Amino acid sequence: MPRLIRLLISLLILGFIAERFGAGVLEQLQQVDGRWLVAGLLITVAQVLLSAWRWRFTAAQLAVPLRPGVAVREYYLATLVNQILPGGVVGDAQRAWRHSHNTPRRGPAFQAVVIERFSGQLAMVALALVVWGYWRPGGALALPDAWFTGAVALMGAIGAAFAALALITGWRPHWLIDWWQALRCALLAPRVLPIQLIASILVAASYIGVYATCVLSLAPESSPATWLPLIPLVLFAMLIPASIAGWGLREGAAAVLWPLAGLPAAEGVSAAVLYGALSLVASTPGLIAVMRH
Known part of the structure; x- marks a missing residue:
């Protein structure tokens, strides 16, 4: 999606929310x-220290060296870039590019970043799906069983079709095999997967914790048990690559979800705005990496 369109989406949603809940x-x-x-x-x-460690751990499985200080500095820089540019992945792309220039093998350096990010996104999606499946404020978020079953069946059918195509035609692009081997080594290996899952769940929990502090700063009258399950769903909305650093999508999701739990929409939107501002401030150490180059 073009960057200008992402910018317009963020501005349009924020404008609507400001008019409605300002x-x-x-x-x-x-x-x-x-x-x-x-x-x-x-x-x-x-959060950044643990994420940088996860990146180093992933890179190590691919035999790519990465010093701790470099990992932390580059992660902060990537976070800063993701906060100010549309898409949310430009910072990670430059992180991979910069790391690849300091290694004899550029391919694994890019694979380490992609797999590390994929591990984190997988944990956040899993948390959101768990909440979606078990949080039932009057059944407002309950998906029809037939719809859910149909979606799973469709995804399974697509996967089976690609697998059958590969087996029948022998279609095995070299790059696909290379990435599959990297995925097996850095994520799916039996000794690696538990560590990746634990690290990624802890990172996802840290995002939820940051958002929770934003809600608590508003002194909500409701108990955390009421609004805490909403946070993974709001963060999940930010994964959609159609905005700048989640602005607009995050506030829109909060404006929809908070009333479903019987909470004021303005409270959810306010927490979302605070989260966005806090995330931007938290990424400013990335300026150190900019000044060093």
């Missing part, structure tokens, strides 16, 4: 408790 959001933001936001910033530090 007054309530401003009122909510005036009573923010900054102590919770400081706690959120501290969580982002642990």
Whole structure:
């Protein structure tokens, strides 16, 4: 999707939300408790350190060296770029490109970044699906069984068709085999997969924790048990590559989900705005990498 269209999508959704909930959001933001936001910033530090470790671990499985300090610095830079450019993957692409220039084998350097990101996205999607499957505020989010079964069957049929095509025609592109081998070594190997899953779930939990501090900073009247299950669903909406750093999609998802739980939409939108602002501030250490080059 062109960057201009992503920018327009973010602006259009934010404009609609500002027109609909602007007054309530401003009122909510005036009573923010900054102590919770400081706690959120501290969580982002642990988040980046753990993510950088996951990147190093993934690269090590592909025999690609990556020093701890370099991993942390480059991860901060990638986060900063993802915050300011449309798509949310430009920073990771440049992280892979920069790393590949310091290694004798460029292909595995790119594979390490893609697999590391895939591991993290997989954990976030899994958490969102668990919430989708078990959180039932009056059945508002319950998918019809037939629809869900049909979607799973369709995905299975597509996968089976590709597998059958590969077996019958012998279609095995060299690049596909290379990536499959990398995926097996760096993610699916029996000794690697548990470590990847644990690291990625912890990283996903840190994103949820940061968002929770944004909600808590608004001093909500409801208990965390009411709004905490909504957070993975809002974060899941940010994975859609149709905005700038999730702006617009995140606020729109919050505006829809909070009322489903009987909560004010303005509270959900306010927390989403705080999360976006906090994420941008948390990425500013990436400027150190910019100044060093």
